[in-house]
Amino acid sequence: MAIESTKYTKTAIILHWLIGLGIIFMFLFGWYMVDLPKDAPKAMSFDLFDLGIYTWRLNEEVSPRAFYFNLHKSVGITILGLIIFRIFWRLTHPAPALIKTMKAWEKKLAHTTHHALYLMMVLIPASGAAMAIYSKYGIKWFGIPLAEGLGNDTIRDIFKNAHINIGIILLVFLGLHILGALKHTFVNKDGTLKRMMLK
Ligand code: HEM
Incomplete structure (x- = not known):
C-alpha cells in the first residue's frame, strides 16, 4: 500500500x-492607488x-494615477496567470488529507474556506480585467497591449462594484x-502549518 503524503508538493x-x-x-496597492488625485502633474519616472527603494522610468509622460493603475493591472494579470497554474497543479496533484485529529465540523469549515478562496482568487482578478x-483604457501588460478599452461606463461600473464586493468576501x-x-499552530499545536512549509 502506498504511504499517503502529509505535505503539499514544493510547487504547491x-x-x-x-x-x-x-x-x-x-x-494594499488597490487602496493606495484609488486615493491618488486625478489632476496630479504627469511625470516620466x-x-x-x-x-x-526603486525608481521606475518610462519613455512617455503619464499621471501618477495612470502609472499605478497600469501597474496594478499588470501585476494582477500576472497573479491571475499564477492562480490558473495553481488550480491546474491542484487538480493534477491532490492535496494531502486534513489531519486526523480535526473534528468533522473543522474539516468541513476548512474545505469550504479552501474552495471559496479558490473561487474568489479567480473572480477578483477576472472582475478587475472585465472592468x-x-x-x-483597456489592459496593457507592462506596456504590451492585451485588450482595447470598450468605453462602456454602465458595464464598467457593474464590474467595478463586483471587484470591490468580491474583495470584501475574499477578505x-x-x-x-x-x-x-x-x-x-498555537492552540492545537498539531503541525498543520508545517504541511505548507518547505522545511
Ligand atoms: C489579483 C488580485 C487583485 C486584487 C486583490 C485587487 C484588489 C483591488 C482593490 C482592493 C482595489 C481598490 C477598490 C476600492 O476600494 O475602490 C482595486 C481597484 C482596481 N483594480 Fe484591482 N485587484 C486585483 C486584480 C486586478 C486586475 C487583474 C485588474 C485589471 C486587469 C484590476 C483593476 C483594477 C482597477 C482598474 C481598479 C480601480 C477601480 C476604480 O476606482 O476605478 N485589478 N483592486
Whole structure:
C-alpha cells in the first residue's frame, strides 16, 4: 500500500505563499492607488510607492494615477496567470488529507474556506480585467497591449462594484483561513502549518 503524503508538493507550497502575499499586496496597492488625485502633474519616472527603494522610468509622460493603475493591472494579470497554474497543479496533484485529529465540523469549515478562496482568487482578478476592458483604457501588460478599452461606463461600473464586493468576501475567507492556521499552530499545536512549509 502506498504511504499517503502529509505535505503539499514544493510547487504547491511556493505557489501558496507567492499568490497569498501577492493578493495581500494587491489589496494594499488597490487602496493606495484609488486615493491618488486625478489632476496630479504627469511625470516620466516614479519612486515606487514613495518608498525611496526603486525608481521606475518610462519613455512617455503619464499621471501618477495612470502609472499605478497600469501597474496594478499588470501585476494582477500576472497573479491571475499564477492562480490558473495553481488550480491546474491542484487538480493534477491532490492535496494531502486534513489531519486526523480535526473534528468533522473543522474539516468541513476548512474545505469550504479552501474552495471559496479558490473561487474568489479567480473572480477578483477576472472582475478587475472585465472592468478594465469595459473602461476606455483597456489592459496593457507592462506596456504590451492585451485588450482595447470598450468605453462602456454602465458595464464598467457593474464590474467595478463586483471587484470591490468580491474583495470584501475574499477578505472574510482570508481572515477565517489565517485564524484557522493560527489556532492549529498555537492552540492545537498539531503541525498543520508545517504541511505548507518547505522545511
Ligand atoms: C489579483 C488580485 C487583485 C486584487 C486583490 C485587487 C484588489 C483591488 C482593490 C482592493 C482595489 C481598490 C477598490 C476600492 O476600494 O475602490 C482595486 C481597484 C482596481 N483594480 Fe484591482 N485587484 C486585483 C486584480 C486586478 C486586475 C487583474 C485588474 C485589471 C486587469 C484590476 C483593476 C483594477 C482597477 C482598474 C481598479 C480601480 C477601480 C476604480 O476606482 O476605478 N485589478 N483592486
